[in-house]
Amino acid sequence: MKFFDLYRKDRWPHMFCPGCGIGTIMNAFYYAIAESGLSQDKAVFVAGIGCSGRIPGYIRGDSLHTTHGRPLSFASGIKLADPSLKVIVFSGDGDLGAIGGNHFINACRRNIDLTVICINNYNYGMTGGQVSTTTPAHFKTSTTPSGNKEYPFDLSEIAVAAGANYVARWTTYHVKSLIRSIKKALLKDGFSFVEVVSQCPVHFGRRNKMTAPTRLLNWIKENSIPRAKIKQITDDTLDLNVQGKISIGEFIERNRIAYTKLIGVCK
Amino acid sequence: MKIIEPGTYFMQGDEACVEGAIYAGCRFFAGYPITPATEITERCALRMKEVDGVAIQMEDEIASIGAIIGASWTGTKSMTATSGPGFSLMQENLGYACMTETPIVIVDVQRGGPSTGQPTRASQGDVMQSRWGSHGDYEIIALAPNSVQEMFDLTIEAFNLAETYRVPVIILSDADIGHMRGTFTVSDNIKIVTRKYHTKPVKYNAYAYDENLVPRFPKFGQGHRVHITGLTHDISGYPKTTFPAIHQVLITRLVDKIRKNEQNICRVEIINPRAEYLVVAYGSPSNSVYELAEKNKNIGLFRPITVWPFPEGLFRKRLKGVKKCLVLEMNMGQLFWDIERTALKSGCRNTELFTKLGGDVHEPDEIVKELGL
Incomplete structure (x- = not known):
């Protein structure tokens, strides 16, 4: 698969906002899949609803833009019915953490051969910047004008606890590591999950005094520390909270036999 | 047993439905336990293996219909089974299947409602839900069996209609018919419809159609490189959400492909x-x-x-x-x-x-x- 073959050029210009992190993530994905040696016509790109949901529409391959929160259900059906296909899911923090939370934990547990790339931009970008399940505590969004009084989900830690075979979290700043992890995830048997913390300057940044994309990206960079280090800190407000940090790195690599193998549809 | 052979059998309605589905070529089933449709999920778990198909119990009904829509895009005939409460949960994805023209079969073994109602008692409370349950304008096909024989026959017909018109087909059974035990006959002369596929990669215009209004199916993994979305789209398949004329053309066709074929579809x-x-x-x-x-x-x-x-x-x-x-x-x-x-x-x-x-x-x-x- 060649890098530029993956662009669905007839759909340009794309609809993402200036400064959005999705462009970086798509580039990293193109690099990773081009290096992975997978066949373009034997891959299916699935997504739910939201900004992340629009990604498969810009990839030149069979792509399914499904309903909100449900891409993992559709993806599971595709993989089980035709195991020769490589099924890749793009999703967001709203799609996976909120409306599709049940599908997310069960997909991790079930361990079907799926690669999920989750773009976590801390808010609902498509609808104008509402609070999401990953919005750090006390940050402002359009539905939490006095600051978010809920504590956020840590999607990667959930994936680890729920039984995914591979889990990694990077940010749009850590591009080289992100490419490595996506490639690894693509080639991994079973359920693989790569979360990317990404900047949404237009909504999340604007309401939190980080309107300039570079400023928001810098904030993400400065607050990222390796997961191994974070384990040593015992702070009640840790992990993606305002006083906390964004833990990054490869979270887990297991070799549980994939569901598709266990039921005999994959060799 | 592989596929059921011609002869006379004694079974429960729900079980006859599974045999009909397998006969029709169904090789993917996803479901979630619910009275009085659980026996369909159970029998699929047993039977799909024997015909090299897949049956999976998902985490809920929303995931079940999602999985069968996904499976259908690989060219696999797919089915789910549920009752009223689960059918309510499926409505959004049912609309998605109408919009993306995905052939699927949904068995609704009706029970008393609203809400949890009467799990073990028959009702016909989902007749309007099956027609108008999802949002927006669409047309759908629903068949109502009244015997074990028809649980077999109409399941086959449901698949045939779904494949012919690229539309979700609902089997509106009920607790009495689903749980009834009786005889049914499998004849040696049953017509099975196979999906019309694109033979060459389409590249563009995934939804190009001719006068019968039903586009050929570009199944995944064949190099078609199609984009399939629940958003309003033109024949390219690409989202075109702000043009009234494109929405009008699309919805009119989705409705007309059923309405204009009323004579070919309807049986009494x-x-x-x-x-x-x-x-x-x-x-x-x-x-x-x-x-x-x-x-x-x-x-x-x-x-x-x-x-x-x-x-x-x-x-x-x-x-x-x-x-x-x-x-x-x-x-x-x-x-x-x-x-x-x-x-x-x-x-x-x-x-x-x-x-x-x-x-x-x-x-x-x-x-x-x-x-x-």
């Missing part, structure tokens, strides 16, 4: 075609009429086997010379409104509804009384 059963007293019934309640019609040739039965689209043309034809129409339903009147509307158009002013709720059946004596005979 008519007994005593010249009777002046006409009982209109479908599914379970229709079984109360056969004996009556046998004894009294002036009592007729009009049974829509296809509930949606409503077989208006066939019903109007049958209404000639009818003095009274009695509609039997296990709900507070759902198909009744279409029946009465059609009757009024045809000049029959005497249409009454005879409701039974709670899983009770319409007794033949009561039907005679309601007819005023």
Whole structure:
């Protein structure tokens, strides 16, 4: 698969906002899949609803833009019915953490051969910047004008606890590591999950005094520390909270036999 | 056992449905346990393996219908089974299947509602839900079996219709028919429809269609590189959400491909075609009429086997010379409104509804009384 073959050029210009992190993530994905040696016509790109949901529409391959929160259900059906296909899911923090939370934990547990790339931009970008399940505590969004009084989900830690075979979290700043992890995830048997913390300057940044994309990206960079280090800190407000940090790195690599193998549809 | 062979069998309605599905070529099933449809999920778990298919129990009904839509895009005939509460959860993805023109079959073994209602008792409470349950404008096909035989036959027909028109087809069964044990015959002459695929990669225009309004299917993994979305799209398949004309063309076609084929889709059963007293019934309640019609040739039965689209043309034809129409339903009147509307158009002013709720059946004596005979 060649890098530029993956662009669905007839759909340009794309609809993402200036400064959005999705462009970086798509580039990293193109690099990773081009290096992975997978066949373009034997891959299916699935997504739910939201900004992340629009990604498969810009990839030149069979792509399914499904309903909100449900891409993992559709993806599971595709993989089980035709195991020769490589099924890749793009999703967001709203799609996976909120409306599709049940599908997310069960997909991790079930361990079907799926690669999920989750773009976590801390808010609902498509609808104008509402609070999401990953919005750090006390940050402002359009539905939490006095600051978010809920504590956020840590999607990667959930994936680890729920039984995914591979889990990694990077940010749009850590591009080289992100490419490595996506490639690894693509080639991994079973359920693989790569979360990317990404900047949404237009909504999340604007309401939190980080309107300039570079400023928001810098904030993400400065607050990222390796997961191994974070384990040593015992702070009640840790992990993606305002006083906390964004833990990054490869979270887990297991070799549980994939569901598709266990039921005999994959060799 | 691989695929069921010609012969006579004794089974439960739910089990006969699974045999019909496998006969029709269904090789993917996803479901979630719910009374009175659980037996379908259980039998699929047992039988799909034997025919190299896949059956999976998902985490809920939303995931179940999502999985079968995904499976269908690989060119695999797919089915799910549920009852009212689960069917309610499926409605959003049902609309997605209509919008993306994905052939799937949904078995709804109806029980008493609303809400958790009566899990083990039959009802016909989902008739309107099956027609109007999802948001927006669309047309759908729903079939109502009234016997174990029809649980087998109509499941095959449901797949044939889904493949022909690229539309979700609903089997509106109920707890009585699903749990009924009885005999059914598998003939050696059953027609199976296979999906029409694109033979060459489409590259562009995933939804190009001809005069029959049904596009060929670009299944995944063949180099078509299609983009499939629930957003309003033109024939390229790409989202075009702000142009009124594109939405109008798309929705009109989705509706017309069913409406304009009403004659080819709709099937009814008519007994005593010249009777002046006409009982209109479908599914379970229709079984109360056969004996009556046998004894009294002036009592007729009009049974829509296809509930949606409503077989208006066939019903109007049958209404000639009818003095009274009695509609039997296990709900507070759902198909009744279409029946009465059609009757009024045809000049029959005497249409009454005879409701039974709670899983009770319409007794033949009561039907005679309601007819005023």
